[in-house]
Amino acid sequence: MNTNHLSAWEQEEYVLTQGTDQPAPQIIRHLAECAECRAAVERLEHGVGIFRSAAVEWSSQCLATRAQQPYVVSVRRFPVVAMRWVLAAAIPLVLLALVLFPLHVPSPHAVQPVQQMSDDALLDQVDEQVSVAVPSSMESLTHLVSTQSSANAAAQGAKHIVQTN
Amino acid sequence: MEALERLIYARELSPVRDRMIAELEDIDTLCATYRSRIYRYALLSLRDPDLAESVTQDCFLKAYRARDEFRGDCSVATWLTRIATNLIRDSTRSRKFQFWKTVGNTAVDIGAMADRLRAPGGSPETSLVVREELLKVWDAVAALPGQQRSVFLLRFVEEMELPEIANAMGLHVGTVKSHLHRGLAAVRKAMEKTK
Numbered sequence: 001m002n003t004n005h006l007s008a009w010e011q012e013e014y015v016l017t018q019g020t021d022q023p024a025p026q027i028i029r030h031l032a033e034c035a036e037c038r039a040a041v042e043r044l045e046h047g048v049g050i051f052r053s054a055a056v057e058w059s060s061q062c063l064a065t066r067a068q069q070p071y072v073v074s075v076r077r078f079p080v081v082a083m084r085w086v087l088a089a090a091i092p093l094v095l096l097a098l099v100l101f102p103l104h105v106p107s108p109h110a111v112q113p114v115q116q117m118s119d120d121a122l123l124d125q126v127d128e129q130v131s132v133a134v135p136s137s138m139e140s141l142t143h144l145v146s147t148q149s150s151a152n153a154a155a156q157g158a159k160h161i162v163q164t165n
Numbered sequence: 166m167e168a169l170e171r172l173i174y175a176r177e178l179s180p181v182r183d184r185m186i187a188e189l190e191d192i193d194t195l196c197a198t199y200r201s202r203i204y205r206y207a208l209l210s211l212r213d214p215d216l217a218e219s220v221t222q223d224c225f226l227k228a229y230r231a232r233d234e235f236r237g238d239c240s241v242a243t244w245l246t247r248i249a250t251n252l253i254r255d256s257t258r259s260r261k262f263q264f265w266k267t268v269g270n271t272a273v274d275i276g277a278m279a280d281r282l283r284a285p286g287g288s289p290e291t292s293l294v295v296r297e298e299l300l301k302v303w304d305a306v307a308a309l310p311g312q313q314r315s316v317f318l319l320r321f322v323e324e325m326e327l328p329e330i331a332n333a334m335g336l337h338v339g340t341v342k343s344h345l346h347r348g349l350a351a352v353r354k355a356m357e358k359t360k
Contacts, residue, residue: 008350008353009346012345012346012349012350012353013346015349016320016327016342016345016346016349017327019324043353043356044349044352044353044356046298046356047298047302047352047353047355047356048302048321048349048352050295050298050299050302051299051302051303051306051321051322051352052321052322054299054303055205055209055318055322056205056322058208058209059201059204059205059208059209060201062204062208062214062217063200063201063204065214066214066218
């Protein structure tokens with residue numbers, strides 16, 4: 001009888017390669033001869049087996065309770081999710097654009113100098129006219145209400161009439 | 166020569182890939198075919214039926230949206246498993262503080278499940294032993310680190326082959342084997358406790 005039993009690693013190797021790779025021939029040969037190692041391997045397989053049965057049973061049971069609910073993979077969620085990403089991507093882009101290309105607001109400093117000069121001249125002219133005590137259209141009347149003698153005024157008026165004639 | 170071989174390989178692969186892409190196009194059929202598998206994997210990983218359902222739906226949604234990126238270098242099942250693995254990992258990360266809830270749910274479910282696993286014609290003593298063994302193994306698997314547990318589930322529940330698991334998890338086959346050895350060692354230890 002072979003007293004060199006399989007190591008724990010060899011027993012595990014046998015269990016995990018079953019159904020896929022062919023276990024090493026010496027392991028198979030030893031298991032055929034050694035009841036002790038065969039029992040150890042069977043015990044390990046039993047442990048894995050009950051775990052698998054329980055796992056499949058539990059999963060089937062859970063699926064059965066969910067089978068009444070319609071199973072719909074919500075492909076429609078895509079636009080919502082996509083929109084979130086689009087928004088997330090758009091925000092930094094907008095911020096970047098604002099930094100690089102600020103909104104065009106005309107500021108007083110941005111007015112051209114030529115235009116400013118003509119505006120200044122116009123304002124001076126207006127100031128000058130406003131600061132005159134009597135408007136030009138009423139200037140002749142000032143002579144009539146002058147404090148000078150009426151004779152002088154009359155002479156001047158006559159002269160004026162003669163000149164205009 | 167190498168380019169020629171690649172071309173021949175690509176031509177051989179093309180009809181298979183086309184068939185797989187056609188499978189991905191029809192989301193209803195895709196769900197009908199793989200739902201139970203993906204749900205089971207998510208349920209056993211997360212131990213929360215509602216969250217597992219949510220992950221399953223997200224998995225199919227992601228697969229449908231990314232169907233153009235599918236290269237056909239693995240089966241549709243493996244590809245879906247890869248997506249589910251990533252989703253499960255994300256869910257686990259965000260749920261670290263809800264562990265107490267998961268533990269509570271699991272305890273109830275396992276008790277009920279162990280009763281259902283009673284072998285027909287088995288004695289009450291045998292049933293009790295099986296129940297005890299299951300509880301121990303269940304806890305042992307639950308205590309495995311995330312990646313080891315996923316590998317264990319994919320191998321021993323979903324019965325995937327080692328290269329497929331490696332592909333789905335983005336690991337080397339050697340690493341997958343190492344995880345499986347650790348998982349089996351935990352199961353062995355759990356079984357020894359029930360002796």
